[in-house]
Amino acid sequence: MSTGFGLSASARSALLNRLARRGTAPTAEAPAESPGRDLGTLPGMRDFETMRDAGAALGIESPYFRPHDGVAGGRSSIGGRPYVNFASYNYAGLNGDSRVAAAAKAAIDRHGVSASASRLASGERPVHAELEAALAAHHRTEACLAFVSGHATNVTVIGQMLGPRDLILHDRLIHNSVAEGARLSGARRIAFAHNDWEAAERELAAHRSRHGRALLVIEGHYSMDGDLPDLGRFAALARRHDALLMVDEAHSVGVLGATGQGIAEQCGVEPGLVDIWMGTLSKTLSSCGGYIAGRQRLVDWLRHTAPGFVYSVGLAPPLAASALESLRLLQAEPWRVARLQANAALFLRLARQAGFDTGSSAGLGIVPIILGSSLRAAQLAAAAFEAGVNVQPILFPVVPEGAARLRFFLSAEHTEADIAHSIAVLAAARDGLAALKAS
Structure with a gap:
């Protein structure tokens, strides 16, 4: 019996075990190349292919390169659907002004x-x-x-x-x-x-x-x-x-x-x-x-x-x-800076209250939620996206395995309701993944 993307349950399990050990994942067979033309030896190629194949094994859509339909600020539209957006550097809300x-x-x-x-x-x-x-x-x-x-x-x-x-x-x-x-x-x-x-x-x-x-x-x-x-x-x-x-x-x-x-x-x-x-x-x-x-x-x-x-x-x-x-x-318009900083401080406080690890963030514009496992970070980002919250996972090898995270860029455009809703979505997704793993 096969699961998502044509991989058997045993193949998926083996792939995830390799990822947890930071090993390499084989990709589809390709014609043999001479050493100088073998693209598999490019720097980081094996790690990239491991992460790609792990996402496919879990049925997780790549969170990268999604086309936004309009201006990406505190909110955005992706594929015709509205999202609370934490993946843009529009700190002061001036892009689109x-x-x-x-x-x-x-x-x-x-x-x-x-x-x-x-x-x-x-x-x-x-x-x-x-x-x-x-x-x-x-x-x-x-x-x-x-x-x-x-x-x-x-x-x-x-x-x-x-x-x-x-x-x-x-x-x-x-x-x-x-x-x-x-x-x-x-x-x-x-x-x-x-x-x-x-x-x-x-x-x-x-x-x-x-x-x-x-x-x-x-x-x-x-x-x-x-x-x-x-x-x-x-x-x-x-x-x-x-x-x-x-x-x-x-x-x-x-x-x-x-x-x-x-x-x-x-x-x-x-x-x-x-x-x-x-x-x-x-x-x-x-x-x-x-x-x-x-x-x-x-x-x-x-x-x-x-x-x-x-x-x-x-x-x-x-x-x-x-x-x-x-x-x-x-x-x-100095109110833009004041609102940004208030939003970031609120996000940091609510995230910590929800039991998330926010590392050493000062809560002034950038707040990470550190999850450790790259797979867990990718899963949580996918669950949040499904619930209308757009945030990018930062995965191995960009950060060391064990330091994978979701990275939130706050904006003066976010509202208190946006922030409270997003933390609630993340907490529910985390708890749901934990329950699924325990079952």
Whole structure:
């Protein structure tokens, strides 16, 4: 007798046992390939195929790449059905705001959809300089440079700034873009325990003297756990050890601080103590791209040397205009930050009351529900989706097996009723899966 997707009960059981052991799962037979053409040896291929086959064995539809019918904010429509949505970075609820859309449309009418070439080759559009000046003012720095991708910003800037004689020290949970930039640079890379400034200082004390330049990189708000660093401590130790401090504010702007200025405002730290501020345009600022804010000398150098800027098309004018208008609205309407933070605090409190493990989340914009097993996380996400709640599971190998979770991005658009309903749905789904397993 076969079960879902043509697998027998015994085959399904064996597959799940392999997954629990983090083994590999065989896929459909394919013609033998020579070693150099064998795609099965690509990095992570076996893990990917194991997770895919496990989902098929359980009849769980992939939660990824679902097409949304309209704007994805605190609520969304997927396949014509309404959902409470926790899978978008629309923290301030500005994506879809008519004023942001109008700014983008006006930029299209004036400049077209594309910059059509690199800014160095084809020249500036006024909106580029206006956006960069506004972002520099937001971070209280001398200058700013915008790139077409947040991920590419970290890769190209870190890859350009550091070389084989240098040292990059970063938090163990730092974003992939920083790790890729460090790899590109050829610098020595050392990861320290998450948010542990004392561990970072020990590493700098042990290794700083052997290297030319040192870069210490942390995030303002960690996207997997929703927790924060002690910015003042990291700024002080960077100066004690003659290191540059870089802070990735991708999930901080519009989320942290009373007015959404970021981790410096949240911690009461003078922004000038940070040498390099990095941020994205795709989250609170409801656009797409990234930026570096810092000293004029650094920005001028990057403008003429960073490969991801010099050799890349410039930021599309409508994207620059939408980010600029979103930043203006964020500053003019501080209630958005207050509502976001209240929603996140409520979600955190109710989740803990329901017995969920929320890890070290500060409850300011991101709250994980840590479930351990990748299968359990996938099952709970599927059950929640069936009940009208859209949340993405974060599974092995993105996180270690044992740390799989559901990751909730809160928005100023969520209501208290949305949050209470969603926690109730999750608790009921968890209890239902537990009862099924016990039977």
